Amino acid sequence: MKNRWRVLENKIFVRWLSIVSIITMILLLVFFLTLLISSWPAIKANGFGFLWGKTWDPVANHFGMLPFLVGTLITSFLSLLISAPFSIAAALFLGEYYPKGLVPNIFRNVIELLAAIPSVVYGFWGLYTVAPLVSKIEMKLHMPAPGVGIFTASIVLSIMLIPYSVSLIRQVISMTPTSLKEAAYALGSTRAEVITKVIIPTNISGISAGFLLSLGRALGETMAVTILIGNSPEIPHNIFSPSYTMASVIANEFTEAVGNIYLSTLIEVGLLLFVVTTIINIIGRMIIKKVSY
Amino acid sequence: MEGTILRTENLRVSFGDNLVVKGINMEIGEKKVTAFMGPSGCGKTTILRAINRLHELTPEAKVEGKIFLHSENINEMEAMTVRRRVGMVFQRPNPFPTMSIYENVISGFTLNGIKLKTDEKNHIVEDALKKVALWDEVKDHLKKRATSLSGGQQQRLCLARAVAMKPEVILLDEPTSALDPLSTAKIEDLLYELKGNYTLIIVTHNMQQAARISDMTAFFYLGELLEYDDTKKVFTNPKNEKTQNYITGRFG
Amino acid sequence: MTPYDIQGLQGRRVKDRIFTSLVWGLTFSCLAVVFIILFYIFEKGIGSLNWAIFSQNPKPVGENGGGMLNAIVGSLMVVSIAAILAIPVGVSVGIYLAENRGRKLSDRIALAVDVLQGIPSIVIGIVIYVWIVKPTGKFSSYSGSIALAIMMLPPIIKNTEETLILIPTTLKEASLALGASYFRTTMKVMLPAGIGGIFSGCIIGIARIAGEVAPLLFTAFGNPALNFNILKPVDTIPKVIFTYASSPYDDWHRIAWGGSVILVSFIILLNTIIKIFESRWKVQF
Ligand SMILES: Nc1ncnc2c1ncn2[C@@H]1O[C@H](COP(=O)(O)OP(=O)(O)OP(=O)(O)O)[C@@H](O)[C@H]1O
Ligand SMILES: [Mg+2]
Numbered sequence: 001m002k003n004r005w006r007v008l009e010n011k012i013f014v015r016w017l018s019i020v021s022i023i024t025m026i027l028l029l030v031f032f033l034t035l036l037i038s039s040w041p042a043i044k045a046n047g048f049g050f051l052w053g054k055t056w057d058p059v060a061n062h063f064g065m066l067p068f069l070v071g072t073l074i075t076s077f078l079s080l081l082i083s084a085p086f087s088i089a090a091a092l093f094l095g096e097y098y099p100k101g102l103v104p105n106i107f108r109n110v111i112e113l114l115a116a117i118p119s120v121v122y123g124f125w126g127l128y129t130v131a132p133l134v135s136k137i138e139m140k141l142h143m144p145a146p147g148v149g150i151f152t153a154s155i156v157l158s159i160m161l162i163p164y165s166v167s168l169i170r171q172v173i174s175m176t177p178t179s180l181k182e183a184a185y186a187l188g189s190t191r192a193e194v195i196t197k198v199i200i201p202t203n204i205s206g207i208s209a210g211f212l213l214s215l216g217r218a219l220g221e222t223m224a225v226t227i228l229i230g231n232s233p234e235i236p237h238n239i240f241s242p243s244y245t246m247a248s249v250i251a252n253e254f255t256e257a258v259g260n261i262y263l264s265t266l267i268e269v270g271l272l273l274f275v276v277t278t279i280i281n282i283i284g285r286m287i288i289k290k291v292s293y
Numbered sequence: 294m295e296g297t298i299l300r301t302e303n304l305r306v307s308f309g310d311n312l313v314v315k316g317i318n319m320e321i322g323e324k325k326v327t328a329f330m331g332p333s334g335c336g337k338t339t340i341l342r343a344i345n346r347l348h349e350l351t352p353e354a355k356v357e358g359k360i361f362l363h364s365e366n367i368n369e370m371e372a373m374t375v376r377r378r379v380g381m382v383f384q385r386p387n388p389f390p391t392m393s394i395y396e397n398v399i400s401g402f403t404l405n406g407i408k409l410k411t412d413e414k415n416h417i418v419e420d421a422l423k424k425v426a427l428w429d430e431v432k433d434h435l436k437k438r439a440t441s442l443s444g445g446q447q448q449r450l451c452l453a454r455a456v457a458m459k460p461e462v463i464l465l466d467e468p469t470s471a472l473d474p475l476s477t478a479k480i481e482d483l484l485y486e487l488k489g490n491y492t493l494i495i496v497t498h499n500m501q502q503a504a505r506i507s508d509m510t511a512f513f514y515l516g517e518l519l520e521y522d523d524t525k526k527v528f529t530n531p532k533n534e535k536t537q538n539y540i541t542g543r544f545g
Numbered sequence: 546m547t548p549y550d551i552q553g554l555q556g557r558r559v560k561d562r563i564f565t566s567l568v569w570g571l572t573f574s575c576l577a578v579v580f581i582i583l584f585y586i587f588e589k590g591i592g593s594l595n596w597a598i599f600s601q602n603p604k605p606v607g608e609n610g611g612g613m614l615n616a617i618v619g620s621l622m623v624v625s626i627a628a629i630l631a632i633p634v635g636v637s638v639g640i641y642l643a644e645n646r647g648r649k650l651s652d653r654i655a656l657a658v659d660v661l662q663g664i665p666s667i668v669i670g671i672v673i674y675v676w677i678v679k680p681t682g683k684f685s686s687y688s689g690s691i692a693l694a695i696m697m698l699p700p701i702i703k704n705t706e707e708t709l710i711l712i713p714t715t716l717k718e719a720s721l722a723l724g725a726s727y728f729r730t731t732m733k734v735m736l737p738a739g740i741g742g743i744f745s746g747c748i749i750g751i752a753r754i755a756g757e758v759a760p761l762l763f764t765a766f767g768n769p770a771l772n773f774n775i776l777k778p779v780d781t782i783p784k785v786i787f788t789y790a791s792s793p794y795d796d797w798h799r800i801a802w803g804g805s806v807i808l809v810s811f812i813i814l815l816n817t818i819i820k821i822f823e824s825r826w827k828v829q830f
Binding site: 007016017021022025026028034035086090093097118123127159162196213219221223227250255281286 | 557558560561563564565567568569570571572574575576578579580582583585586589634637638640641642644650651653654656657658659660661662663664665666667668669671672674675676695698702726727728729731752755756757758759762763766783786787790791801802805808809812813816820
């Protein structure tokens with residue numbers, strides 16, 4: 001009797017484990033379908049022109065997302081570009097120069113603290129510190145000087161990316177086989193040469209995957225960017241222009257969206273964001289997994 | 294054989310395509326100590342694990358043939374029931390690191406959700422620890438972590454843990470091979486003590502150990518049972534040449 | 546050695562020095578940035594803190610004073626319900642992955658978990674909006690918790706898996722050999738042995754969601770009144786920071802700084818707990 005209960009309990013447990021695991025796996029698919037179904041009215045109404053339409057005029061029910069697309073891409077790539085030298089340097093410092101020891105360990109934890117600051121706090125901080133600085137530069141350049149815009153958002157975003165890039169790239173770098181490095185040293189190479197000619201080339205796919213995953217983060221980063229980008233749905237003229245990103249237009253307009261098509265269009269923007277980040281993450285993770293064996 | 298407790302019928306175990314145990318037919322006597330001997334890799338551990346149905350944890354392992362506990366086919370029983378009636382002591386001591394010494398001894402009950410009164414528990418713990426001659430060493434710090442014990446003590450604790458469940462058969466897979474000579478001697482003494490009251494199957498590479506404590510000895514070679522007889526006979530007058538070579542130390 | 550080699554060698558040495566200095570310089574700038582940001586937040590924030598922030602609800606627009614009691618309560622409520630939902634599921638999936646390593650299905654599940662970690666949080670907000678807010682017709686605290694629970698899953702799953710695979714199989718076998726069921730073996734032997742790693746996975750998950758706004762914008766929404774009802778909308782600290790930061794009022798900015806310092810301190814505290822756990826709470830096998 002008791003035994004039977006234990007057998008049953010066990011069966012339920014094993015079932016539960018596989019059920020929740022499979023649900024977790026198909027969650028992504030369910031997300032996709034949810035977004036697709038909810039954005040279907042917009043997809044039908046807006047057509048393909050939606051992607052390269054230049055005007056965003058919800059009042060007239062005219063939706064073109066090119067401004068957001070451009071804003072998102074410029075902001076993300078710019079922030080990745082700004083953060084790259086810092087990330088690589090810190091990853092080399094922690095993964096190659098000083099992989100062990102108390103001080104590097106503290107350094108690592110300090111850099112990880114950057115990930116502890118919430119996005120919205122980054123945005124608020126940027127508004128008080130980075131935006132005024134950028135505004136000064138803009139005045140020097142005789143431009144309109146709102147302080148907020150692509151450049152400001154990219155700087156703050158680049159800081160937010162550092163902990164992710166560093167931890168991903170550090171892991172890749174620290175997996176370089178010692179024998180390979182020793183071979184290079186034995187040939188009389190300096191450390192800089194070992195790094196630039198052996199460590200980076202052998203890990204190039206892993207490092208790229210690290211940046212790719214960071215790019216995925218940048219594309220979807222919402223709150224800090226929403227606070228700092230200036231929220232202007234127009235194609236930017238230069239990197240100081242106020243702009244708008246896909247994530248921030250959703251954040252700003254979703255709850256105010258009146259009318260089914262408007263809301264559905266915002267969901268369509270979310271669908272695009274989802275598809276792009278999913279693809280980026282699948283590719284990035286597969287590369288990382290491949291190189292870690 | 295009179296008083297057979299375990300019987301295998303054409304027991305075959307394979308890992309993937311690799312047939313490791315090649316059709317074993319044997320009977321294990323009740324309240325007897327049976328030693329399994331043979332060169333490394335001949336399948337001794339594999340047979341023990343088949344008796345306890347532990348191969349179910351390894352996806353590529355496949356067990357064919359039948360094993361009877363008394364007259365019941367163990368493959369038709371609940372795995373949990375089989376394992377409760379057949380205890381096992383592993384090569385390396387493996388006490389539960391999160392439990393105290395006391396909790397380790399009683400773990401067979403708690404893990405099976407069997408509720409006992411405190412007196413009963415105390416009684417079982419004391420009894421089991423006395424049987425493995427560990428009581429005097431640990432009775433003052435039963436609440437300590439089991440991992441704080443020495444290797445030999447840990448192994449006796451694992452034996453106590455198995456004994457506490459009053460299993461019908463105890464399987465011991467080289468229980469002393471990871472221990473120092475002194476601890477080995479203690480465990481050997483202990484097994485000698487348990488002799489007559491328990492059915493033990495012990496895998497060992499140690500000839501003296503087998504000769505001293507076992508009633509019967511089985512000699513395996515490349516997954517086959519070459520010789521199985523009274524320990525005395527196997528050691529003094531082995532029928533098979535390979536057995537003879539093995540016990541005279543010419544290989545393995 | 547030929548003169549050519551010596552010359553080349555010197556040039557290479559100089560290059561090596563420059564490279565090393567560059568690595569040092571850039572690394573130290575990263576560290577400097579951390580201190581600059583944290584210093585700024587704490588300086589602004591601690592000066593802004595007062596008892597009212599913890600004890601009062603917001604004042605109407607334009608009036609000075611007031612606090613974020615509603616948001617502090619809201620954050621605690623949304624985050625703890627998210628944790629209650631996510632931990633059992635996350636730990637279970639982690640167990641499954643640890644048990645079924647190397648199988649195709651579990652590789653796929655593991656990949657899905659990794660990808661889930663990279664999905665923008667705002668998208669999760671939309672999905673929960675479509676699932677719950679739209680059908681029920683109202684914003685609610687629990688819908689926010691569900692969005693955050695999904696975000697918490699990946700770190701819990703990965704930590705559980707990584708912790709469990711490090712536990713020697715002999716331990717599991719010892720328990721099974723005593724006749725214990727797989728369920729009891731997991732609950733009484735495996736999970737206790739891995740409790741440190743699993744716990745830190747949960748804390749990492751909480752640290753990850755405590756500062757999130759994006760998935761709450763259209764789920765938990767916001768609520769200037771104190772609310773304990775999970776069926777109603779609530780404010781959370783990060784949401785209040787967002788609203789106040791985008792406002793023109795100085796006093797709201799002050800309260801937002803106070804909120805920032807509360808939030809950042811809380812998350813740093815969680816990180817510290819994880820570090821202590823990782824070093825102290827190791828089970829000896
Ligand atoms: N999980 C497994 N997967 C694949 N092959 C295995 C597995 N376990 C055991 N084997 C193989 O089965 C054969 C028998 O192994 P077994 O452990 O039973 O030998 P043994 O007689 O106990 O040896 P020893 O004296 O060294 O303990 C070996 O060749 C081994 O490689
Ligand atoms: Mg063996």
